[in-house]
Amino acid sequence: MKQSVKYLKILCNLAAFILILFCLIFILPKIIVFFMPFVIGFLLSLIANPLVRFLEKKLKIKRKYGTFLTIVLVIALIVFACYGTGVLLAVGIRGFMEYLPTMSENAGIELAAAFEKLQSLLHKIPAFANLNVKELSIVLQDTLGSLVSDYKEPTFSAISGFATSIPDILVSVIMGLLATYFFIADRDRVIAACRRHIPASVHEKSRLIYDHMLRAVGGYFKAQFKIMIVIYIVIMIGLMILGVNYAWLIGFGIAFLDMLPVFGTGTVLIPWAVVKIFSGNIATAVGMMILYAVSLVVHQLIQPKLVGESVGLDPFTTLFFMFIGYKIKGVIGMILAIPIGMIVTTFYHGGAFDHLIWCITEIVNDIREFCKIDHQKKEKL
Numbered sequence: 001m002k003q004s005v006k007y008l009k010i011l012c013n014l015a016a017f018i019l020i021l022f023c024l025i026f027i028l029p030k031i032i033v034f035f036m037p038f039v040i041g042f043l044l045s046l047i048a049n050p051l052v053r054f055l056e057k058k059l060k061i062k063r064k065y066g067t068f069l070t071i072v073l074v075i076a077l078i079v080f081a082c083y084g085t086g087v088l089l090a091v092g093i094r095g096f097m098e099y100l101p102t103m104s105e106n107a108g109i110e111l112a113a114a115f116e117k118l119q120s121l122l123h124k125i126p127a128f129a130n131l132n133v134k135e136l137s138i139v140l141q142d143t144l145g146s147l148v149s150d151y152k153e154p155t156f157s158a159i160s161g162f163a164t165s166i167p168d169i170l171v172s173v174i175m176g177l178l179a180t181y182f183f184i185a186d187r188d189r190v191i192a193a194c195r196r197h198i199p200a201s202v203h204e205k206s207r208l209i210y211d212h213m214l215r216a217v218g219g220y221f222k223a224q225f226k227i228m229i230v231i232y233i234v235i236m237i238g239l240m241i242l243g244v245n246y247a248w249l250i251g252f253g254i255a256f257l258d259m260l261p262v263f264g265t266g267t268v269l270i271p272w273a274v275v276k277i278f279s280g281n282i283a284t285a286v287g288m289m290i291l292y293a294v295s296l297v298v299h300q301l302i303q304p305k306l307v308g309e310s311v312g313l314d315p316f317t318t319l320f321f322m323f324i325g326y327k328i329k330g331v332i333g334m335i336l337a338i339p340i341g342m343i344v345t346t347f348y349h350g351g352a353f354d355h356l357i358w359c360i361t362e363i364v365n366d367i368r369e370f371c372k373i374d375h376q377k378k379e380k381l
Contacts, residue, residue, distance in 0.1 A: 010359045017356050037172045041179025045187070052184055095246070113279040209350035216342050223303075228259045230302060231295055235265065238291035242284055258299065260335055265295045317341065 032039055055069065183190065195203060232255035239247035257263040269292040276285035318338065325337030347353065 006362065010362060013355045013359045017359075037175035038179045040176045042183055044176070044180045045183035048180070049184055049187065093249070117278045117280070209347060209352060212346045212350055213343055216346055217339050220339070220342060224259050227299065227302060228255050231255045231258050231265065231299060234295050234298055235291065238287070238294065242287045242291070258295070265299075266292050269295075317345070 051073075198206075232251055235254050236248050236251035239251055244250060254265050254268050257267050258265045269288050273285040273288040273292070276282070276288065318341065321337040321341030321344075322334045325333030325335075325340070327333070329336070
């Protein structure tokens with residue numbers, strides 16, 4: 001191959017990769033948001049299609065009728081689940097908000113007692129005798145007080161914003177339901193149209209990447225959700241035994257933190273136990289440390305079985321993606337780094353970066369060849 005032709009190919013491949021990357025980062029998210037009802041309809045059709053296929057094959061119900069029945073059933077289940085969950089959360093959150101000032105006051109008293117005891121211990125150590133931790137105690141108590149006093153304002157503003165967006169939500173829901181129906185009812189026709197307009201090689205590679213991504217990312221989130229449920233039950237029962245008010249709500253928050261990378265149950269339980277120790281409530285502190293140990297053991301026991309090596313990333317790759325996510329978007333970037341990293345890894349194994357790797361390899365090889373020194377000519381000189 002001529003050098004000019006090869007570098008023209010390299011230039012075209014690099015330009016195509018940069019264009020695709022630009023579209024994925026800046027254009028695709030806006031397109032997804034704009035067509036969100038259709039995206040949700042497509043995702044719902046993927047979930048409901050197996051049931052429609054079952055009704056079509058086993059019960060001999062026509063696909064359009066089976067689609068209608070499935071959508072009605074799914075909507076009924078979603079409405080029932082949302083209504084029950086909403087009522088339960090509304091009652092619990094309302095009670096928790098009413099209890100929050102008392103909880104904040106108690107926490108302030110415990111923090112003051114803990115810092116006072118810590119101050120007395122530090123005075124016994126010559127190196128820390130002049131260290132004053134009471135100022136930190138005052139700052140923490142003021143922070144708690146400001147959080148409690150300001151919680152009503154964002155709640156009412158959120159309710160007001162939700163009320164003004166109800167018409168748009170209704171239109172989006174209707175469009176999403178219609179999109180779900182047509183995606184399921186006309187599934188074969190849509191697939192046939194896509195196959196006519198997409199080259200066979202692209203279709204096969206896309207199908208391979210989709211299968212890998214569905215198994216990896218879908219399996220990962222499914223496993224993490226199961227782990228979260230188990231940890232939530234353990235934490236909730238433990239907090240109820242320790243006599244913590246609203247244990248079911250606090251346990252949910254701790255279990256959610258445990259699902260996130262880097263965070264865990266110790267993010268809440270360990271500082272909580274330390275405060276209890278310094279405030280003199282040794283029994284509760286010991287109970288929280290035992291609860292932390294139990295949750296940690298349960299997590300380590302069930303995670304390998306549920307997640308498995310085939311759906312996760314190796315530790316170094318996970319750390320690498322989390323660091324990049326943190327640098328780009330902070331804590332939210334760290335949370336999104338795991339699924340994005342799994343998608344990128346799946347694309348790599350599916351051959352999506354083969355052209356880019358070839359371009360880089362050819363450029364590096366040509367640079368190395370150009371930098372080589374002819375030793376025979378060097379000896380003559």
